[in-house]
Structures are given as structure tokens and as C-alpha cells.
Amino acid sequence: MPLCCRLCFGWDSSGGGGTTPIKADIVGSVSSSLPNSFTHNPLSGLNMVTVNLRATTVAAVLTVLADQTTATCPSGFSWENNVLTKAAINSTTNAELFDFGPVEGTPASSTIIGGIPRPRCKTFPGDPLWPSNSVWNLLNLTLGGALIKTVPLAAPCYSDWPQYDAAQCEYVKTNWNRPQLHVEDPTSAMFPLWQGQTCMPLDHPSQIYDNCTLGGYASYSVAVTKVSQIQLALNFARATNIRLVVKNTGHDFADKSMGAGSLSVWTHKLKDIQYIPDYTCNGHSGPALKLGSGVETEEVYQAAEAHNVTVVGGECRTVGMAGGYIAGGGHSPMSSLVGMGADQVLSLDIVLPNGRFVTASQSSYPDLFWALRGGGGSTYGVVTSVTVKAYPQIPVSTLGFVFGTSPNVTADTFWAGVEAYTTYFDTFTAVGAYGYWLIVNIGPGQFFFSMNPLWGGNMTLVQFQPLIQPFLDDLANLGISIDPVWNEYPSLYQAHSGTFPPENVGGADNRAASRLFPKDNFINPTKRNETMAAVRYAVEAGGILIGYNIRAAPNSAVNQTNSVNPAWRETTGFFILAAAWPADASPTVIQAQSNILTNDWMARWRQVSPGAGSYLSEGDINEPNWQQSFYGSHYPRLLQLKKKYDPTGLFYAHTAVGSEDWEVEGQLPGLPTQNGRLCKKP
Numbered sequence: 001m002p003l004c005c006r007l008c009f010g011w012d013s014s015g016g017g018g019t020t021p022i023k024a025d026i027v028g029s030v031s032s033s034l035p036n037s038f039t040h041n042p043l044s045g046l047n048m049v050t051v052n053l054r055a056t057t058v059a060a061v062l063t064v065l066a067d068q069t070t071a072t073c074p075s076g077f078s079w080e081n082n083v084l085t086k087a088a089i090n091s092t093t094n095a096e097l098f099d100f101g102p103v104e105g106t107p108a109s110s111t112i113i114g115g116i117p118r119p120r121c122k123t124f125p126g127d128p129l130w131p132s133n134s135v136w137n138l139l140n141l142t143l144g145g146a147l148i149k150t151v152p153l154a155a156p157c158y159s160d161w162p163q164y165d166a167a168q169c170e171y172v173k174t175n176w177n178r179p180q181l182h183v184e185d186p187t188s189a190m191f192p193l194w195q196g197q198t199c200m201p202l203d204h205p206s207q208i209y210d211n212c213t214l215g216g217y218a219s220y221s222v223a224v225t226k227v228s229q230i231q232l233a234l235n236f237a238r239a240t241n242i243r244l245v246v247k248n249t250g251h252d253f254a255d256k257s258m259g260a261g262s263l264s265v266w267t268h269k270l271k272d273i274q275y276i277p278d279y280t281c282n283g284h285s286g287p288a289l290k291l292g293s294g295v296e297t298e299e300v301y302q303a304a305e306a307h308n309v310t311v312v313g314g315e316c317r318t319v320g321m322a323g324g325y326i327a328g329g330g331h332s333p334m335s336s337l338v339g340m341g342a343d344q345v346l347s348l349d350i351v352l353p354n355g356r357f358v359t360a361s362q363s364s365y366p367d368l369f370w371a372l373r374g375g376g377g378s379t380y381g382v383v384t385s386v387t388v389k390a391y392p393q394i395p396v397s398t399l400g401f402v403f404g405t406s407p408n409v410t411a412d413t414f415w416a417g418v419e420a421y422t423t424y425f426d427t428f429t430a431v432g433a434y435g436y437w438l439i440v441n442i443g444p445g446q447f448f449f450s451m452n453p454l455w456g457g458n459m460t461l462v463q464f465q466p467l468i469q470p471f472l473d474d475l476a477n478l479g480i481s482i483d484p485v486w487n488e489y490p491s492l493y494q495a496h497s498g499t500f501p502p503e504n505v506g507g508a509d510n511r512a513a514s515r516l517f518p519k520d521n522f523i524n525p526t527k528r529n530e531t532m533a534a535v536r537y538a539v540e541a542g543g544i545l546i547g548y549n550i551r552a553a554p555n556s557a558v559n560q561t562n563s564v565n566p567a568w569r570e571t572t573g574f575f576i577l578a579a580a581w582p583a584d585a586s587p588t589v590i591q592a593q594s595n596i597l598t599n600d601w602m603a604r605w606r607q608v609s610p611g612a613g614s615y616l617s618e619g620d621i622n623e624p625n626w627q628q629s630f631y632g633s634h635y636p637r638l639l640q641l642k643k644k645y646d647p648t649g650l651f652y653a654h655t656a657v658g659s660e661d662w663e664v665e666g667q668l669p670g671l672p673t674q675n676g677r678l679c680k681k682p
């Protein structure tokens, strides 16, 4: 005899109709406490609906999720063959919670579950319509136990959290600035400013609040290991009108992988890498790598090394290659040779906002294929895997050196040395070289330059040194002496491991903006003078400059007709500028410094590069006219496709395509955290 229960959608009902309260625990121990069926009702005043969820039918869903072959070229990973079908949904009595959305391109449903007209705001914790613990438990059961209730990463530091643990707190504190700590957490991201710093490790220099709340963290995450779980999560979020976010590693400069009151799809566990020596699909033949969307850059480089090939990836070891990196365009030490990361894509597998799982390639969903390569993450669906072209293994030569102001090198001479470098930007990138460097202000009128490294892809030292020597001669003629460190490596992986410094994240004491300077800014002497004056102004005022001498090389071997910001195709100088403040600065101080970054320093950079752009994955959270800056002339088409594939706005991220229609409530001007409720603008 099944035990029947009844609850309102937003709360467990222990009264009314003589029903028995559900005693389901928080996610983690659901199966024993789950009732065989229950009913949940929208609040009074709205039409009553009944959604029965039987444990037996939930089990049936999991059974009907039979493995079936999905993508054919290349074939899917085994977990990509575990998909949700209409038959599986129909076999339950709870179809409303997990049903697919309308086919793309058809009108969006104007109602959510229960026939309720779609509200202006996403449902938020504490709202009457927020699912009860029991409903979350049912979701967890349906997901096969993959749902995680958020515990902030630094909760072990707070005695009012059950997870309080001094030793664990010490571990979190010690490792807070390491990317990997945040990569391995379901909800944490690397820029705590946008989370609201509501739960920093205790005694961290950036701690300004002494309490620990969820802040901008998602409420729940799904640690996905198969496609069906992503489909179920998307369908559930759409039906219940809950904000959805996608978290991979949490590297995005604007913390686009988090949001208060959201259900997060956490892709970290999708780690498969398949080497395909003779990929022959989508008009391409040759070696390729298929990457699960949780794979990090260094893991890809290692796999490529094992198969004696080279793959285009970023400079940071832990960035998610098939997640935000490719979605944003993806710059690489290889870019001056073969183009952007997004240019290398042969096909992508993706769960669409309507819950359907499809392959996007030149021949399948070609409009989506165009948009997914540069149009930004968290916009058109959840990418599950990406297949990218692989190149033969190449030698890489590198050069590292530093110089700075000194009794022999005045500030003017220092800047003349920097300008001398910029005169070679076009020459170096034209033959495939790339430079990654840093300039910091180390005191009034004192500056420091570090080359980390200058990189010659597909060059031996014998080829690389003569290319670079004229620049070193210029430095010597200016009286700037350096101690060059030359190296030659047999592969990208070895050069990458041997040269790029580890990166620090997790600080709330700075934030960044970026500019893609067109090559003419360094070729034309007048423009170069203006550009260098604007750059020097910002660094003299305290800005920290991370520079790249890079181009997105044209490459007829790949499909470069994609949505990568056209500004990338014009650039030879990609400059990131950070403003800093004391670690314990108040929001007022941060707002003031933040304002200087956007409206003074960067305004001057924009003024000397009218019509150029910025890199959306490493951009200013307050970028003015961000549609033009981050997406350029592609924006109208990207927006049209957003409306086609995601008409109800299931996917949202700050400055993502279509995000102008939405706002996160309760923001301090100029300090946009993810801590509030997401609402459609009136």
C-alpha cells in the first residue's frame, strides 16, 4: 500500500486533507525516504495541478534512459549515448517537471509548470514557488544522486556552519589563490568580488564580511556525468522557472558561472579525451581530439603529447578548453600560427535550452555551429564535448628576460624599450611568434617589464634567435641591458610546462579590463605614439598591464567562418589592464577605483582604438557598449540566434548575448555581483 503525501510546490504541507508530511532528507539520502507518490500544488489562487512522482516511475525514467547511439561523426562518448527520450518522460506521471521545451524556432511557452504565466523574475529561495526539500530530493533521485546542495568553499571556517573544521579551513585559506581549489568545487569561482565576498576564508586579507552566506553561489549543482542529467536539469529549471548556470572551472573574469538562487550544471567530471588519428567528417580529414567539456588545458596538452600531436589551447593550465575557452574565442600561444581556439573546432555536441541533445557542425545546425565558436558560454545550451583539429608536433623556442627602471634606465628610456617591442608586433606575429608579458608600476616613476615568454611556435632556436635579435639590439642601443634566457623544446607541452608561470586567482583586491588593439596602432607612428601614451598613462596611475603580442592567423586548413569577435582578426596587441586596491577595501573604495579603470584608463585606450574591441572572456564587467566591444558586427546575428534557440531566456550570464534584457536585483552601482534575484527588465 503506497504511502501518499501531498505538498504545495513551494513547501512541504503537513496539514490539509489529512496528508502525511514528507520526511525526505536533504539531498544525499533520498531513496529510502522518498514516498511512492505525492502531489504538489501551486499556491492558492492559481490553478491546481497535480504532479505525481512515484518512486517506481522515477526508476522507470532511469531505465528508459537506454543507451543509444547519438552523434555519429565522430561517435559520442559513452555518457553521450545516455539521453533522455520523450518515451522516458511519458512513462512517468511527472512529465511536467522534466518535459522538453518547444522545438527551436517555435514560439516559447508563456507559462511555467502548473500553467502559471511566466513571471518577470526567476523563482528565488524563499519564494512560495521555490521547490521544497522534497522536490529537490526527487530531482536528485531522478538524476541518480548527482545533485549537490551548496556548501560554500570556505564554510569550514565558520563555526555556525555544520561543516566547521579548523584544519579544512586552513587548507582552504592556504590554497585560496590556486585555481585548482575552485576548479574542483561545484560552485566556487575565481573572482570572489562578483560573488559578493560573502564567505571568504576567515582572516583572508580580502575578507570584508565576517559571515558566511551563499551570496552569489548557486543553490544546487548537478555534478553531471551523462547527457541525460543535463537534459533533466535544464528541463527542471525551465519548468520551475529557476535560474540556471553552467559551471566548468570558474575562470571567467566576471564569474559568469555563478548566480544566486540558481541550479548549476557542473561539467567538471566530463573528462574524456579521445584521440582520433584519421577523423574524416564535416569536410575535414586528419588527426583530431574529441574533448569532454570538463577537460582542462593541461590535460589536453598532455594527451596531445602522448599522441605526438599539437592542439591549440590557452596559456593557463586549468582553463576549461571545451567550455568557456572555445565559446569565447580562445587565444593561444599557437594563435599567431594557426588561429584562435574556436577556429579549430570540427563539431560540438550540445544540450539545447529545450533539452534536446544535438550535434552542431558544418552540416548539422550550421547556424548554431557558427554561434558556438566565439559567441560566448552559457548562451545557447550546455556543450558536452568538442572535436578539434590536431596538428603535427612542433618545436618551440622561447625567450625570457626582464628589465626595469634603474639609475641607468630612466622612465622615458623604459617606455622607449616597451615601444621598441611594439614596433615588432607585426613582424613577429606574421611568422607565428607570440609574446606574453607584464608591466608593473613599482613606485613613483619606476617600472618593471617581464617577458614570460616570447614564444616561437614551430621554430628552432636557429630560426628564432635571428628573428628576435633586432629587438634586443634596439634595447641595447637604448642602454637597456637584459639577461636573456633562451630555450628550445621539442613540443608545445614541454615548452608550455617549462615557461609559463603558475597563475594566482581568488583575490578581491583587483579587477581587469582588456583591449584588442588593431595592428595599425603599432605600425602607424602617430597612432603608436598615441597608444603608448594612453598605455603609459594607465600604468603610471597604478594599472597592471598583462600584454600579449598575438594575432589570429588566417588558416585555410580550418573553418574560420565563426562568431569570434572580428576585432581579434585585426589585432596584434591584446592588452589586459587591472586596477588594484587594498585587500580590505570597502565597497566605496572599490567602486571609485573600478570607475577609474573603466572611465578613465580604458576610456583613453578606447579613444586611441575607435571601433576595435575587447575579449569577452577577459573583459571589463562594466564594459560600455559591451555588445560592440565583445562581439562586434556579429552581435545582431548572435542575438537573433539567441531568440531562436533560447526564447524564454533559460541561459543568462552577465554580458552574454541577450543579457541586456535581464538584471540582477540589488546591485551597488559599478559593482555588479551575482547575489540578487534575476529578473527580466521591465
Ligand SMILES: Cc1cc2nc3c(=O)[nH]c(=O)nc-3n(C[C@H](O)[C@H](O)[C@H](O)COP(=O)(O)OP(=O)(O)OC[C@H]3O[C@@H](n4cnc5c(N)ncnc54)[C@H](O)[C@@H]3O)c2cc1C
Pocket: 189, 190, 245, 246, 247, 248, 249, 250, 251, 252, 253, 255, 256, 257, 267, 293, 313, 314, 315, 316, 318, 319, 320, 321, 322, 323, 324, 325, 327, 328, 329, 330, 331, 332, 376, 377, 378, 379, 381, 382, 383, 384, 503, 504, 505, 617, 618, 653
Ligand atoms: C588565470 C587565467 C588564465 C587565462 N588564460 C587564458 C588564455 O590563455 N586564453 C584564453 O583565451 N582565455 C584565458 N582565460 C580566460 C578563460 O578562457 C575564460 O575565463 C573561459 O571562459 C574559461 O572557461 P571555463 O569553462 O574554464 O570557465 P567557467 O568560468 O566555468 O565558464 C566560463 C563561461 O562559460 C560557460 N560555460 C562553461 N562550460 C560550458 C559548457 N560546457 N557549455 C556552455 N557554457 C559553458 C559558463 O557558464 C561561463 O559563462 C584565462 C582566465 C584566467 C582566470
